[in-house]
């Protein structure tokens with residue numbers, strides 16, 4: 001059955017949500033064998049790398065239950081206004097030396113102010129000048145603003161849906177799911193490369209994880225970041241238990257079956273879920289990229305170590 005779903009996944013029809021539901025209880029090692037084959041067919045040995053910089057931190061008006069930056073929660077997350085552009089230039093130079101491919105400016109908040117937007121435009125130009133692909137994750141955007149970002153040289157717009165429509169009211173009440181969907185639709189519509197995914201371990205069911213993948217497929221996003229909850233003290237989810245390594249691998253594999261054409265990037269929470277020795281094993285799941293370096297408000301792993309492991313992965317496969 002798994003082999004049949006593999007063939008269906010790489011064919012034009014793709015697999016259905018019911019097929020994906022079958023994979024939730026199927027043998028993990030067999031699923032991983034085939035999800036990795038899909039990755040090899042679609043992306044060969046390539047492993048895309050990206051990094052982010054938290055350019056404006058904290059004081060967000062939104063109440064996302066998992067987020068350290070929401071002003072609705074009392075956390076120790078740093079709070080600062082838009083950083084000096086020299087820091088973005090310096091970080092770009094360092095990442096370029098390490099051959100990291102993409103670098104994203106990320107800001108807290110539902111949408112930037114006009115003056116922040118001008119700084120984001122400048123940051124995109126700086127990152128591009130330094131030889132990296134400039135990405136941005138700066139909240140809900142109108143079509144006009146997205147066009148301005150694209151004209152400035154933006155390579156990818158990142159905007160997560162976070163979870164499925166049916167679970168969203170449990171994690172955010174200050175904006176609607178459609179606010180996020182509309183941003184993604186506008187970005188796809190104007191021809192931006194769109195990176196849109198979610199965070200897992202919030203209390204959502206497997207059905208809701210599959211529901212999110214189906215939505216991402218329908219939106220035709222080219223890249224899907226997969227984040228795992230790192231429960232932050234002071235947030236409503238501080239006592240959630242992070243997903244296990246096995247659950248994370250199963251999720252990545254099912255996403256690979258459902259979204260064979262999309263780059264699947266393992267982002268926040270990789271260092272929470274995976275032990276140091278197995279952090280790179282996520283690539284055997286069918287993922288085609290990883291975020292390196294620090295996350296928004298939490299520490300990540302060593303960039304050099306991740307890049308060394310990626311080279312090993314490429315040589316071994």
Ligand code: SF4
Nearest residue numbers: 060062064067070109
């Ligand atoms: S996830 Fe984004 S929108 Fe939600 S609280 Fe955090 S910074 Fe604000």
